[in-house]
Amino acid sequence: MxxxxxxxxxxxxxxxxxxxxxxxxxPYCGQRLxxxxxxxxxxxxxxxxxxxIYENPVPAVCxxxxxPDGQILLVQRGVAPKKGFWCxxxxxxxxxxxPEAAVLRELREETGLGGYVEGLLGLRSTxxxxxxxxxxxxxxxxxENAPLMAGDDATAAxxxxxxxxxxxxxxxxxxxxxxxxxxxxxxxxSRAALP
Numbered sequence: 001m002x003x004x005x006x007x008x009x010x011x012x013x014x015x016x017x018x019x020x021x022x023x024x025x026x027p028y029c030g031q032r033l034x035x036x037x038x039x040x041x042x043x044x045x046x047x048x049x050x051x052x053i054y055e056n057p058v059p060a061v062c063x064x065x066x067x068p069d070g071q072i073l074l075v076q077r078g079v080a081p082k083k084g085f086w087c088x089x090x091x092x093x094x095x096x097x098x099p100e101a102a103v104l105r106e107l108r109e110e111t112g113l114g115g116y117v118e119g120l121l122g123l124r125s126t127x128x129x130x131x132x133x134x135x136x137x138x139x140x141x142x143x144e145n146a147p148l149m150a151g152d153d154a155t156a157a158x159x160x161x162x163x164x165x166x167x168x169x170x171x172x173x174x175x176x177x178x179x180x181x182x183x184x185x186x187x188x189x190s191r192a193a194l195p
Contacts, residue, residue, distance in 0.1 A: 023053055057125060057135040061103040062090030062173065064121055064180045065113070065141045071161055072177060073143070074168075075110045075154035081129070082169035088138070088176065089154070103139045111157040112149035115141040121185050126172045138176045140185050 024033055026046035033053060036045035043052040065073035065088075074086040089110045093102040100117045107113055118140040128134045150157040160166065162181050168174045179185070 026053065057133040058131040059093045059135050060091060061093060061099050061106060062088040062136060062138045063103050063107050063141040064088060064138060064176060065107065065115065065143050067159055071159035073111065074158060074160055075150060076156040077169055078155040079153045085169035086166045087169040088173045099137045100139065103141065107141060109152040110150065110154040112151060113146050114144040118142055118187050119185065121176055121180060124172050136172055140180065
């Protein structure tokens, strides 16, 4: 993403777009949508297609990447929200992408590291001002030996001891870091190949 595009996405126009993100027209036939009670909730509804327009959480992934010294890898955010704060490496899934592949892609983009998915640490639904709700899948990843190099929307990538964590950008990331350090994750006996 270019710096110009990043600037455009944080402008007032972008905020106005988010505020009026209610869908007004059917994405399939173009008919004007109406509100209708459907399956116990008020939903946008297309009378021509006779179908509700479901609004779903946006899927994202993060990696808890420990090293042999007990440190956790964090990246410093170079973009809003929470620019300058630290978080787990991660981001949004692409269409057609498996979550395990997405977490490895994001890890490589933001840190230069490859790795192996050891397993799922957990799932959490988190609120978002921009996307309403994000469904976050967090994986434990064993890193491959490679030079650590911040990239994409991360301005820095560093290892931190549990007692010396910097300010963490998101409550969900803090919770997953605590969960990992509590011993809640049990490494599988053998590493499964990605499908």
